[in-house]
Amino acid sequence: MEAAVFSQDRSGEGGIRGRLCSPMALALLAMPKISGRIVGGGDAPRSRWPWQVSIQLNGHHHCGGSLISSQWVVSAAHCFDFSSLVSSYRVNLGEYQLSYPSPCRVSSLVSQIIIHPHYNGTRSAADIALMQLTDPVQYIDDIRPICWPGSSDSFPDNLTCWVTGWGATDSDVSLPPPKTLQEVQVQLIDTAACNALYNIDPDPKIGRDPVKPNMICAGDAKGHKDSCKGDSGGPLTCDSNGTWFLLGIVSWGDGCGQPNRPGVYIRTVPYGEWIWGYGPRNWVVHLRDEGCQTLLQQLHASLHHFPDLTVTIRRALISRSIVHPVVRPCTVWGQCKTQTGEDLKSATPASLSLHRA
Structure with missing residues (x-):
């Protein structure tokens, strides 16, 4: 089909x-400016979730x-x-x-x-x-992509993540003007534990064990924090060692912020190959600084996940400067500086090109 x-x-x-940032998370990191739904949250700072x-x-x-x-x-x-x-x-x-x-x-x-x-x-x-x-x-600063997690990336149960959106603040309460982007912290919930909650006085329309392996739950048993109508399709964002990943997509729930009814999200990891099927055809990242040779090696080592890629690394060693991808899909902001911390903007970038076979 x-x-x-x-x-x-x-x-x-x-x-x-x-x-897509996966499985290249070691080399290219999405970082916000800080080091269908939103219930129990608050206004997000501008530019935090680009x-x-x-x-x-x-x-x-x-x-x-x-x-x-x-x-x-x-x-x-x-x-x-x-x-x-x-x-x-x-x-x-x-x-x-x-x-x-x-x-x-x-x-x-x-x-x-x-x-x-x-x-x-x-x-x-x-x-x-x-x-x-x-x-x-x-x-x-206000427009940047998020990393797509790989199967090797670890996100333990009870990890605190973030949900963002312009959805309702309660089941029947629309976000009031000026309709500022909302954010709320939620905890990841194990699938079995989430199904156990949904099996408490189950809704006949939903049935028992409604949370499937391609889904992930987040929120809390008390139901004070959740996504809501209008947040559908938005991100469940998790931080792993300073890199922000799109772990889930707002999908469904039983009401908004109800006890024993955590929000349910589509897991993104299982759909990486489907996403990859639509691109990229050419993947070019420009790096600077000899101190980033380790990152290049880590990136090269990770490419066994994509056997149909060929890799060309040229001029990988540059005397002094800072990592600053000219094409910024998942930027390392200020990582991989020289020992002196110098940034020579006139330095010629090393180029790493990836092409689909």
């Missing part, structure tokens, strides 16, 4: 430009999403209606307060929407979709 594709213009294949996007339908906020490269956004499949034209959707990047457009906001048209082939409109299916922007966006 092929993926469902809504498309205005299918003539341009175009892959994901940049990278991968968060607002998916607009007919000019109104509809769902959340996450920027994973300069031209691709990932969201939830249930956010998209087959009866709606692709031209009805826009993606707003660099958004902060929906009532007052940010000066850094970029509002992008969408060229195609790709629904995962296993999605069938139920809670048990692959609730994940890709949106291709008509043009690549330029990365700035």
